[in-house]
Amino acid sequence: MMVRESSIMRIHYYTGLAAIILVAIHILFRLTVPEGYSASLEYENVIANYKNISYALVLELILITVAVHGFNGLRVILLELRQGDVWESTVKWLCIAGAVGIIAYGTRTIILASMV
């Protein structure tokens, strides 16, 4: 099945924009902890984040958008670096595997942390 490059790049732009917004939300939430920014990075506060379902969802969305955007960005860079059918299909599958792998591993972390 051939996926059109325009569909991939549409996803690239949407995930890029979504990542900016989601990461902004993520950083702004660090400031909501009354004791201040550095306190928000302490163990209990971090774990508490994962127990809040909607916040855990934001983290999951950051994981997905950045992984999809980042690995597609890497694919674009590598396709421009070198050309050739073997190289291009290797790059494609490695990037898909990379994104799926990171999302799977990150999701596992989010689930485990929410169960601590």
Added chain:
Amino acid sequence: MMKSVRIRVFRYNPAHDASARYDEFEVEAERWTTVLDALLYIKAHKDHSIALRYSCRMASCGSCGMVINGIPRLACYTKIYELDSDVITCKPLTNFPIIRDLATDFSAFFAKHKSMKPYIINDAVDRVDGREFLQKPEEVEKYLQFSYCIKCGLCYAACPTVATDKRFPGPQALAQMYRYLIDSRDSATDERLGIVDDRHGVWRCHFAGSCSMVCPKGVDPALGIQLLRAYLLGIGRDNKIVAELYSKEPPK
């Protein structure tokens, strides 16, 4: 007022030379002397073995492109005085294989241009009864600037993506694709979009804009590429309305 300048000419014959060198020539330039004039003077009086390509001497044929003092330019359209330098370095166009000295191989460039189907495609065209398409001035406006392209390859030489991605069609070809896509006489919209919506196609432009900076004919290939991309993303589709053949009576 005459001015004496030093012209440095890139010399390289891939068939014989292990590496490239520069030969230097002193030339007297008038206010109107172009780089091509100077090179032809050198060729006639100092060293006739220099290889370069030219024809019209008036920025129309697109054959005298070379890198002059670091920027791709037409030698016949660049006056020595405007370069404001006592040393003028002429190199072959970047991103093109070198045939010899300043002459480069345009085969890949022309093949990419050809792959864009740079002609009107429309099955409704009936050559027999002589009917024609009417175009309003605003429909002509949409593609006119792109049709001024003389295929000189300066934009292709300036493009950073072409430099690393040999499958990328380049600014000249992509701008021509937009030129035919948006022409109201052309109906092959889907076929055209299919050609450029490829992993090495229109998406590999990162809008450096160097193509439009160097174009000697006022074409803005970077604009054509962005419009083509926007079209693929569904923006500006109403820019394209395929004209209908009018029968006998022209519309009032």
